[in-house]
Amino acid sequence: MKIAILGYGTVGRGVDQIIAERVDGVEVTRILELPDRLSDPRMTASYDEILADEEVELVVECMGGVEPARTYIMAALESGRHVVTSNKAVVAAHFADFAAASVASGAGLFVEAAVGGGVPWIASVEKVRRIDDVSSFSGIMNGTTNYIVDAMRRQGADFAEVLAEAQRLGYAERDPSADIDGIDVLNKTIISASVAFGVACERDLPASGIRNLTKADLDLFAARGRTVKLLGRGVSEGGRYAAAVEPVAVAADSLEANVPGNFNLITAVGATVGELKFYGQGAGSLPTGNAIVQDVLDCVSGTRRPVYDFTSQLAYDPTLLRADYVLRTAAELGDAEPYGPGAVVVRDLTAAGARALLDEALATDPTTFMAALAVEE
Numbered sequence: 001m002k003i004a005i006l007g008y009g010t011v012g013r014g015v016d017q018i019i020a021e022r023v024d025g026v027e028v029t030r031i032l033e034l035p036d037r038l039s040d041p042r043m044t045a046s047y048d049e050i051l052a053d054e055e056v057e058l059v060v061e062c063m064g065g066v067e068p069a070r071t072y073i074m075a076a077l078e079s080g081r082h083v084v085t086s087n088k089a090v091v092a093a094h095f096a097d098f099a100a101a102s103v104a105s106g107a108g109l110f111v112e113a114a115v116g117g118g119v120p121w122i123a124s125v126e127k128v129r130r131i132d133d134v135s136s137f138s139g140i141m142n143g144t145t146n147y148i149v150d151a152m153r154r155q156g157a158d159f160a161e162v163l164a165e166a167q168r169l170g171y172a173e174r175d176p177s178a179d180i181d182g183i184d185v186l187n188k189t190i191i192s193a194s195v196a197f198g199v200a201c202e203r204d205l206p207a208s209g210i211r212n213l214t215k216a217d218l219d220l221f222a223a224r225g226r227t228v229k230l231l232g233r234g235v236s237e238g239g240r241y242a243a244a245v246e247p248v249a250v251a252a253d254s255l256e257a258n259v260p261g262n263f264n265l266i267t268a269v270g271a272t273v274g275e276l277k278f279y280g281q282g283a284g285s286l287p288t289g290n291a292i293v294q295d296v297l298d299c300v301s302g303t304r305r306p307v308y309d310f311t312s313q314l315a316y317d318p319t320l321l322r323a324d325y326v327l328r329t330a331a332e333l334g335d336a337e338p339y340g341p342g343a344v345v346v347r348d349l350t351a352a353g354a355r356a357l358l359d360e361a362l363a364t365d366p367t368t369f370m371a372a373l374a375v376e377e
């Protein structure tokens with residue numbers, strides 16, 4: 001099969017390298033690149049030229065961003081080209097439109113690499129759903145922030161320095177605010193909830209990140225047998241679902257606490273299968289390129305052709321996610337109990353209520369950090 005790659009950055013190069021070195025029967029014949037960087041005979045700056053090439057049957061989109069990625073993906077699907085994308089921002093924003101266009105034209109839509117980098121998460125959730133409803137999912141879905149927290153915790157590294165290293169290694173988003181403010185995990189959580197629950201997921205989910213996390217915060221939690229991980233979570237029960245993104249203070253001996261570097265660990269729960277955990281590199285050129293090439297191979301062989309159906313009648317109910325929350329803040333908060341030096345705990349908040357409380361605290365103390373307390377098993 002002849003394919004085109006849109007965007008020749010960290011992920012696009014990884015895809016090209018893996019196909020060139022390890023895959024027979026797939027050829028990258030076209031690459032969309034910016035006009036001042038046409039360094040390879042396969043490159044063009046014209047997407048129309050790629051669409052006009054009838055030999056190209058599949059388009060790999062790894063440019064990032066919402067536009068023009070949305071327009072290019074829709075045009076490919078409408079022309080009957082299969083689409084494989086790693087771009088969670090555009091999928092989270094337009095998943096239902098892409099799914100409808102894919103069904104209408106019969107072209108395949110593959111989004112494995114958009115969540116969990118090299119971890120085969122999306123295909124596994126699809127497989128779980130052949131037998132079980134997914135009752136919950138939860139996990140570390142961002143390599144950059146896991147890399148940062150791991151280095152701060154194990155090496156006492158400085159937040160800004162280690163973020164710069166994650167950028168150098170190709171883990172971080174173009175604007176790393178998306179990583180450290182939880183936006184990247186929000187997009188991945190929306191996609192995961194859509195696939196896991198078969199619902200057009202609410203986009204306005206509670207989300208917070210680790211921008212204000214300090215070594216002192218990690219020490220505070222360590223003294224209580226915990227560490228902090230940024231988690232995306234979703235739950236579905238009784239015809240309702242909820243999802244959220246937030247730092248969670250997990251037990252120091254939990255699997256999540258001990259996930260190193262750029263690795264992700266995502267858990268799904270189904271009635272008959274029970275708990276399943278998926279672990280691997282969540283970011284980087286070759287792991288993410290691998291996930292894309294796996295999708296390409298599924299498409300070429302016809303072994304997997306996801307059909308996304310978002311017609312489930314689940315109602316969004318943010319009260320399903322509740323926890324106790326620790327805030328390290330100089331702000332005075334009602335209903336708060338002491339937790340440690342400079343920190344308080346507020347009991348039994350919804351994730352949405354906690355996000356509102358965080359905003360209130362940030363208005364007084366912009367350095368406030370908040371984490372949910374994971375229930376001790």
Ligand SMILES: NC(=O)C1=CN([C@@H]2O[C@H](COP(=O)(O)OP(=O)(O)OC[C@H]3O[C@@H](n4cnc5c(N)ncnc54)[C@H](OP(=O)(O)O)[C@@H]3O)[C@@H](O)[C@H]2O)C=CC1
Pocket residue numbers: 006007008009010011012032033034062063064065068086087088089113114117170171172173174282283284285288
């Ligand atoms: N890096 C990773 O580990 C992972 C990334 N992803 C996702 O994959 C996508 C790509 O990420 P990544 O490879 O890291 O990003 P990069 O910025 O490294 O690569 C994107 C490339 O696309 C180019 N580009 C942007 N717009 C256009 C356009 N209109 N025409 C042609 N080229 C264009 C960019 O050029 P320029 O830089 O000059 O704008 C850049 O070279 C993103 O959606 C990201 O979220 C998903 C999983 C893991």
Ligand SMILES: N[C@@H](CC=O)C(=O)O
Pocket residue numbers: 114116117141142143144145171172173179184282283284
């Ligand atoms: N910036 C993202 C890249 C992969 O999705 C991350 O760090 O996980």
